[in-house]
Amino acid sequence: xxxxxxxxxxxxxxxxxxxxxxxxxxxxxxxxxxxxxxxxxxxxxxxxxxxxxxxxxxxxxxxxxxxxxxxxxxxxxxxxxxxxxxxxxxxxxxxxxxxxxxxxxxxxxxxxxxxxxxxxxxxxxxxxxxxxxxxxxxxxxxxxxxxxxxxxxxxxxxxxxxxxxxxxxxxxxxxxxxxxxxxxxxxxxxxxxxxxxxxxxxxxxxxxxxxxxxxxxxxxxxxxxxxxxxxxxxxxx
Ligand code: AP5
Numbered sequence: 001x002x003x004x005x006x007x008x009x010x011x012x013x014x015x016x017x018x019x020x021x022x023x024x025x026x027x028x029x030x031x032x033x034x035x036x037x038x039x040x041x042x043x044x045x046x047x048x049x050x051x052x053x054x055x056x057x058x059x060x061x062x063x064x065x066x067x068x069x070x071x072x073x074x075x076x077x078x079x080x081x082x083x084x085x086x087x088x089x090x091x092x093x094x095x096x097x098x099x100x101x102x103x104x105x106x107x108x109x110x111x112x113x114x115x116x117x118x119x120x121x122x123x124x125x126x127x128x129x130x131x132x133x134x135x136x137x138x139x140x141x142x143x144x145x146x147x148x149x150x151x152x153x154x155x156x157x158x159x160x161x162x163x164x165x166x167x168x169x170x171x172x173x174x175x176x177x178x179x180x181x182x183x184x185x186x187x188x189x190x191x192x193x194x195x196x197x198x199x200x201x202x203x204x205x206x207x208x209x210x211x212x213x214x215x216x217x218x219x220x221x222x223x224x225x226x227x228x229x230x231x232x233x234x235x236x237x
Contacts, residue, residue, distance in 0.1 A: 017042070017096040017229060018121045020103070022200070023129030025188040026136035026143075027214045028221060031152065032129070033100045035222045040229070042096035045087050047080045047104075052177075054083075070178055072187030074104060074195060081111040088119045097121065104192075109199045125228055126203040129214030129221070133189060140185050147173035 019042070021029040033044040051069060054062030061083070065075045084102055091097060103109040116123060142155035148171035153160055161167050166174075179188070203209050212224045 016094050016121070017124040018099070018116065019096070019124060019229070020099045020126040020203075021129065022126055022196070023131060023214055024133065024136060024192040024196075025185060026140040027129040027131045028218065029100045029129065031218055032221060032225055033098045034152075035218075036096075036098055036225070039222075039226070040096060042098050043091050044098045044100055045084060045102065046100040047075075047083060047102040048100070050083045050087070051075060051080070070184070072179055072184040072191065074191055077105055077107045077111065080104070081108060081115065084112070085115050085118075088115060088121070093120065103199055104196045106199055106202065109202050123203075123208060125210060126200075126208045127225055127228060128200065128209060128211045130211050131214040135215065136189065137182055137185055140180050141182055143180055144174050144176045146171050147175045 019036075021032060023029055030044075030046060030048075033042075033046065036042045037044055051062070051065045055066045055069070056062070061079055064079065068075050080102060084099075088097070099112070103112050112123075139154070139157075142157070143152065144155070145152050146166040146169060149166060149169040151166055151168040152158070153174070164172055164174075166172070179185075200209060210228045212221055212228070214221060216224070
């Protein structure tokens with residue numbers, strides 16, 4: 001066992017899990033986070049959702065982020081790390097956390113180390129959803145959500161049971177994200193390759209990374225993630 005792995009294994013195994021879901025746009029991070037909330041009572045910390053809420057509310061953060069997000073580029077590290085810091089402070093210590101879309105740069109990964117220490121949390125797993133980039137364009141450009149409750153759908157893979165009516169809340173209003181165009185998705189993929197993929201070796205050196213086939217059906221991906229979390233929960237010898 002490498003020295004870094006030994007350090008991770010020696011930490012208390014009773015802490016609520018903190019999990020990073022990593023993968024390019026459309027890999028299924030948000031979809032899997034929703035299932036983890038339902039099945040394991042974890043809390044999702046999605047910087048994308050936080051930024052979209054800030055844009056909708058017209059806060060200073062939202063005003064700064066709006067144009068950057070519409071171009072598919074990354075919002076400054078200090079802005080997103082401050083959002084995570086604030087959110088972590090509101091979550092009860094016993095509740096597991098899913099980081100969805102954060103960290104996205106090496107600087108954010110370094111900031112997260114400090115935040116986890118400050119909030120007395122331990123990173124249990126980094127799960128990379130591996131996907132085929134061509135399929136992502138299809139996934140993202142077909143995606144839409146209920147305007148009232150946020151339930152997610154897809155033009156081909158997951159249509160509402162009754163056409164034009166949300167399965168969950170019955171609303172007939174739907175919306176699409178302004179950055180879900182084929183051109184912006186290409187920029188988001190390029191940002192992922194250039195700035196986010198380099199954080200994987202950082203976590204690999206700590207023995208935390210596990211890879212899951214994100215092209216498998218949603219339920220199969222969920223089962224693979226669940227198996228990894230059960231392993232991470234087991235007391236270390
Ligand atoms: P963010 O909101 O994080 O977007 P993203 O990473 O581009 O990811 P998505 O939400 O598009 O995809 P996802 O992986 O969650 O897939 P989903 O489950 O929805 O970020 C948006 C922007 O905010 C960034 O571009 C940046 O500007 C800014 N930002 C956010 N965080 C930042 C940070 N930390 N630093 C700097 N800037 C930041 O699935 C997609 C579709 O596929 C759905 O329709 C779903 O139903 C379908 N699907 C999912 N899984 C499967 C499957 N297994 N099979 C078939 N279909 C599937």
